[in-house]
Amino acid sequence: xxxxxxxxxxxxxxxxxxxxxxxxxxxxxxxxxxxxxxxxxxxxxxxxxxxxxxxxxxxxxxxxxxxxxxxxxxxxxxxxxxxxxxxxxxxxxxxxxxxxxxxxxxxxxxxxxxxxxxxxxxxxxxxxxxxxxxxxxxxxxxxxxxxxxxxxxxxxxxxxxxxxxxxxxxxxxxxxxxxxxxxxxxxxxxxxxxxxxxxxxxxxxxxxxxxxxxxxxxxxxxxxxxxxxxxxxxxxxxxxxxxxxxxxxxxxxxxxxxxxxxxxxxxxxxxxxxxxxxxxxx
Numbered sequence: 488x489x490x491x492x493x494x495x496x497x498x499x500x501x502x503x504x505x506x507x508x509x510x511x512x513x514x515x516x517x518x519x520x521x522x523x524x525x526x527x528x529x530x531x532x533x534x535x536x537x538x539x540x541x542x543x544x545x546x547x548x549x550x551x552x553x554x555x556x557x558x559x560x561x562x563x564x565x566x567x568x569x570x571x572x573x574x575x576x577x578x579x580x581x582x583x584x585x586x587x588x589x590x591x592x593x594x595x596x597x598x599x600x601x602x603x604x605x606x607x608x609x610x611x612x613x614x615x616x617x618x619x620x621x622x623x624x625x626x627x628x629x630x631x632x633x634x635x636x637x638x639x640x641x642x643x644x645x646x647x648x649x650x651x652x653x654x655x656x657x658x659x660x661x662x663x664x665x666x667x668x669x670x671x672x673x674x675x676x677x678x679x680x681x682x683x684x685x686x687x688x689x690x691x692x693x694x695x696x697x698x699x700x701x702x703x704x705x706x707x708x709x710x711x712x713x714x715x716x717x718x719x720x721x722x723x724x725x726x727x728x729x730x731x732x733x734x735x736x737x738x739x740x741x742x743x744x745x746x747x748x749x750x751x752x753x754x755x756x757x758x759x760x761x762x763x764x765x766x767x768x769x
Contacts, residue, residue, distance in 0.1 A: 488506070488507045488508075488561040488562065489504060489505070489506050489507075489512070489555070489559050489560055489561050490504070490505050490506075490507075490560070490561060490562045490563065490564055491503075491504060491546070491549075491560055491562075491563050491564070491582075491585075492504075492505055492564045492565075492596075493542070493563065493564065493565040493566065493578045493581065493582045494565075494566045494578065494601070495538045495542070495565075495566060495570075495574050495575060495577050495578030496566045496568070496569070496570025496571065496574060496575055496578075496598050497529060497534065497570055497571055497574055497624075498518070498519040498520065498523055498529045498534050498574075499516055499517065499518050499519065500516070500517045500519075500537070500538050500541045500542060500545060501514070501515070501516045502514065502515045502516075502542075502545050502546060502549050503515075503549075504549060504550075504553050504555070510608065511608055512553050512555075513549055513552050513553040514549070515545045515548055515549045515552070517537075517541050517545060519533070519534060519537050520664070520665060522537065523664055524663060524664045526664075527658060527663075527664050528654075528658070528664055529571070531571045531572075531573055531574065532573065534571055534573070534574045535571070535573035535574050535576070535577050538574055538577040538578065539577050542577065542578070542581045543581075546585075557585075557589055558589075560589060560591060561591065562586070562591050562592045562593070562594065563582045563583075563585055563586040563589075563591055563592070563593045563594070564582070564593075564594045564595075564596050565578045565579050565581075565582035565583070565593065565594075565595060565596065566578055566579075566595075566596055566598050566601065567579065567595030567596060567597060567598075568595075568597065568598060569598050569599070569625065569626075570598055579595065599621055599626060599628070600638075602621050602623065602753040602754050603619050603621060603630060603632065603638070603751075603753055604635065605753055606751050606753060607635075613749050613751050614749075615632050615633055615634050615635075615637075616631065616632060616633050616634075616745070616747055617632050617747050617748075617749035617750065617751050618630070618631055618632070618641070618738070618741045618742055618745055618747045618749070618750050618751070619631075619632055619750075619751040619752070619753060620734065620738055620741075620750065620751070620752045620753070620754075620757070620766070621753055621754050622648070622649050622650060622734065622752065622753075622754040622755070622756035622757055622762075623648065623650050623754035623755050623756060624648065624650035624651055624654065624667075624755060624756075625648050625650065625651060626644065626648050626650075626754065627643070627644040627648040627649045627650075627696045627698075627734070627756075628640065628641075628642065628643050628644070629641040629642040629643075629694050629737060629738070629741045631741075631745050631747070632751075641694045641741050641744070641745070642693065642694025642695045642696060642737060642741065643695055643696070644695070644696045644697065644698070645688075645695055645696065645697045646697050646698065646699040647697075647698040647699045647702060648696070648698065649696070649698055649730050649734060649756050650667060650754070650755060650756045651698070652698035652699075652701060652702050652730065653666060653667040653670055653671075653727075653730070653756065654666040654667055655702055656670060656702055656705050656706075656723075656726055657669050657670040659705070659706060659709065660673075660709065660719060660722075660723070661713075667755070667756065667759070670723050670726070670727065671723075671727060671759055671760065671761070673719065673720050673723040674720065674723040674724040674726070674727040674728075674761070675720075675724075676717075676720035676724075677720040677721040677722070677723055677724025677725065678717070678720075678721050678724065679724065679728070681718075681721035681724075681725065682708055682721050682722050682724075682725035683725055683729075684701055684704050684705065684708075684725050684726060684728075684729040685700070685701065685704065685729065686729055686732055686733045686736060687700055687701050687729075687733055688733075689733055689736045689737070694737050694740060694741055694744075696733070696734075696737065698730065698733075701726070701729055701730070701733075705722060705726050708722055708725075709722055727759070727761055728761065730762075731759065731761045731762040731764075731765050732765065734762060734765075734766070735762070735765040735766050738750055738766060750766065752766060
């Protein structure tokens with residue numbers, strides 16, 4: 488069974504063809520980073536309009552790349568949320584309209600479940616049960632996964648998510664959009680131990696996250712160092728270290744509590760190199 492997947496939750500238009508027997512057949516992605524960089528962050532209305540501009544062309548290009556036509560599709564799936572409401576509506580409207588025209592089923596997919604199950608596309612996918620760390624721009628969650636569709640929330644963010652904290656600290660320091668990768672690049676030039684920040688909520692039991700206080704610590708440390716390039720790099724290094732170590736501590740706790748043998752990391756922050764170094768992940 489061949490399914491067309493549509494992702495328009497924020498600032499990227501992503502399409503994929505997935506076959507239940509062959510796996511991922513083909514995929515296409517167009518990014519809006521250059522467009523939003525001028526404004527220092529994602530402008531929701533511009534994001535929605537850009538999805539509208541690209542959906543039809545990307546779908547045609549994707550099917551052509553795979554040597555297939557709309558008649559080969561057995562269903563359409565689209566991101567139903569969470570995300571920017573206007574951006575989500577463009578993908579939902581396009582996906583449901585295409586499915587209606589082809590007399591196919593249309594299925595809305597939860598954004599975070601998509602992150603959670605994406606590692607199952609790997610050549611050697613992790614077998615449940617496992618613990619999953621979902622770290623993206625808006626979410627920091629720990630989930631116990633018993634099977635597809637069987638999830639238990641272990642810990643959630645109480646305020647700023649890790650990715651959100653990265654972006655806000657980067658913007659405070661005058662770094663370009665997207666802030667997370669820019670801050671990580673600056674952190675590589677920092678000296679370990681010059682600045683130290685706390686590990687939020689690690690001094691108490693539980694698996695919830697909170698990064699708003701850490702963001703405030705960084706803001707206070709940054710005052711007076713705006714023109715000192717080495718100090719900026721040192722602060723970025725200390726901030727990244729605090730976030731990565733906090734996430735690692737909570738992940739180890741989750742593995743101990745659930746007695747799971749596998750940790751899966753999903754979401755954009757999972758690309759952070761320092762986090763990958765510290766986490767016992769697959």
